[in-house]
Amino acid sequence: MELYNKVFYFISGHGRGWAFSPKDLLSKFTRQEADSVLSDLTKEGKIRRVARGVYDYPKYSKLLKKDLSPDIEQVARAYARKFNWRIEVSGDTALNLLKLSTQIPGNYLYYSDGPSKTYTLNDGAKIEFKKSVLKNIGFKYKESSLLVQALKTLGKENINDKVIEKIRTQIDDSMYEKILKDTKSSTVWIYETIKEVCKNG
Known part of the structure; x- marks a missing residue:
């Protein structure tokens, strides 16, 4: 029971929505320990298997009274x-x-320095990894990468108050300072837009 609680405490400590594989637990537990507890936690509905070898600690919607879809990112x-x-x-x-x-894509595309692969999640969504040269890999936070890629794709001429407000609702304001530091080296207009998004109040 102690091992069970330790593993669950480790997972839940990352917050709702966290997705992981057994490899993420190996700094604290053996593979055998991880596998046996993950199986129990899944059976009891504490965590969810979202694809082969990948789990998440699902976010729950009180409004819908059910677990939300896995966080693709x-x-x-x-x-x-x-x-x-x-x-x-x-x-x-990133736009999505x-x-x-x-557009609601069932297919989410990421560039990677690994081989080209596609994985289908249990809810039918597909994540495609395409081998390519990575340009914006220097960002520390996933939110930074999302913002820069989305703005670049939208284009400067399509940025308006409505767009900025919509982005703002998707970014946790506790990340503002970190994102601003992280994206300083971005193209000027992109960084100016990010400053608008990350305004408090």
């Missing part, structure tokens, strides 16, 4: 850690994750 990052890849979100996927695109 978190799942992509779980794969990246699992295989030691560096990844970068594609522009269209920031709710700026009306």
Whole structure:
């Protein structure tokens, strides 16, 4: 029971929505310990298996009274850690994750320095990793990468108050300072837009 609680405490400590593979637990537990507890936690509905070898600690909607779909960005990052890849979100996927695109893709594209692969999640969504040269890999936070890729894809001429407000609702304001430091080296107009997004009050 103690091991069970320790593993669950470790997972839940990352917050709701976190996606992971058993590899993420190996700094604290053996593979055998991780596998046996993950199986129990899944059976009891504490965590969810979202694809082969990938789990999440699902976000729950009180309004809908059910677990929400997996956080695609978190799942992509779980794969990246699992295989030691560096990844970068594609522009269209960034637009979609920031709710700026009306199109609902079942297919989310990430660029990677690993092999080209596609994974289908249990809910039918597909995450495609495409081998390519990564340009914006220097960002420390996933939010920074999402913002820069989305803005670049939208184009300067399509940025307005409505767009900025919509982006703002998708970014946790506790990340503002970190994003501003992280994206300083971006193109001037992109950084100016990010400053507008990350205004408090």
